[in-house]
Amino acid sequence: MARDLEEYLRPEVKSTPFCPGCGHGTLMNLILRAIDELKVSMDEMLFVSGIGCAAWIPSPNFNADTLHTLHGRAIAFATGAKMFNPKLKVMVISGDGDLTSIGGNHLIHAARRNIDLTVICANNMIYGMTGGQVASTSPLGAISSTTMEGNIYRPFDLCKLVLGAGAPYVARYSVTQPLSLVGAIKKSLTTHGFTFIEVLSPCHTQFGRRNRYDSPSDMLKMLMENCVSKEQAEHLSKEELKDKIITGEFSDGGA
Numbered sequence: 001m002a003r004d005l006e007e008y009l010r011p012e013v014k015s016t017p018f019c020p021g022c023g024h025g026t027l028m029n030l031i032l033r034a035i036d037e038l039k040v041s042m043d044e045m046l047f048v049s050g051i052g053c054a055a056w057i058p059s060p061n062f063n064a065d066t067l068h069t070l071h072g073r074a075i076a077f078a079t080g081a082k083m084f085n086p087k088l089k090v091m092v093i094s095g096d097g098d099l100t101s102i103g104g105n106h107l108i109h110a111a112r113r114n115i116d117l118t119v120i121c122a123n124n125m126i127y128g129m130t131g132g133q134v135a136s137t138s139p140l141g142a143i144s145s146t147t148m149e150g151n152i153y154r155p156f157d158l159c160k161l162v163l164g165a166g167a168p169y170v171a172r173y174s175v176t177q178p179l180s181l182v183g184a185i186k187k188s189l190t191t192h193g194f195t196f197i198e199v200l201s202p203c204h205t206q207f208g209r210r211n212r213y214d215s216p217s218d219m220l221k222m223l224m225e226n227c228v229s230k231e232q233a234e235h236l237s238k239e240e241l242k243d244k245i246i247t248g249e250f251s252d253g254g255a
């Protein structure tokens with residue numbers, strides 16, 4: 001963590017709980033960078049997370065009010081807090097398992113109701129904390145502790161899911177695209193209504209080592225090679241788009 005961001009951390013925090021090479025540490029840094037650039041006071045903010053490794057990004061680390069809630073229920077708690085105090089800027093930060101599997105119903109209905117929340121989903125394509133079980137976001141064929149011969153189900157396209165439910169701002173970036181990601185977080189914080197950012201955040205410990213990415217840097221390289229912008233994707237064939245991850249803003253807040 002850069003020195004200038006230390007003021008955003010609770011003084012008693014000396015290290016994060018993440019494995020070496022985990023993308024969640026990078027995401028934590030980029031969220032704070034966006035807040036710093038916007039000059040939003042931490043006193044105006046509430047951070048809400050569910051359960052999982054990603055849920056440890058804000059809590060207990062951020063020097064702000066943080067609510068570490070139940071598995072899958074971060075958006076429900078965040079909605080309640082926002083109803084009670086509409087002046088709060090409420091940011092939900094949690095994993096793909098938490099927000100889109102057990103919590104998937106809350107996600108689509110908060111988007112449909114256009115609740116004024118910023119939701120950041122750290123997607124590592126697996127349940128990291130509990131030992132690498134398959135998630136609703138695991139790619140077809142992915143090896144996990146519960147799909148030892150490969151996942152037979154298609155993953156959700158989270159951005160399409162939330163867009164379909166009516167969210168006015170939806171974006172997807174990888175932690176390997178830090179400038180675009182900081183820009184998207186800033187935009188989500190300044191857009192009224194339900195805003196959603198899917199962040200590809202590598203988990204080498206549970207996903208990478210089972211899926212032929214032998215080191216954390218192999219996972220980062222895979223993301224750098226496979227992420228294409230939505231503008232680039234328009235010029236690629238269906239065959240060329242196989243295994244590619246399309247990144248960018250899918251709805252820009254104007255809806």
Ligand SMILES: Cc1ncc(C[n+]2csc(CCOP(=O)(O)OP(=O)(O)O)c2C)c(N)n1
Nearest residue numbers: 051052053054071095096097098127128129
């Ligand atoms: C009601 C309930 N069911 C299951 C669990 C076990 N559990 C804890 S975290 C987790 C998955 C977390 O995955 P994700 O949200 O993707 O976060 P990651 O650890 O990958 O960052 C599960 C299934 C739980 N804590 N509570």
Ligand code: SF4
Nearest residue numbers: 018019022053128203
């Ligand atoms: S298990 Fe995966 S998601 Fe959890 S801290 Fe380790 S690398 Fe990160």
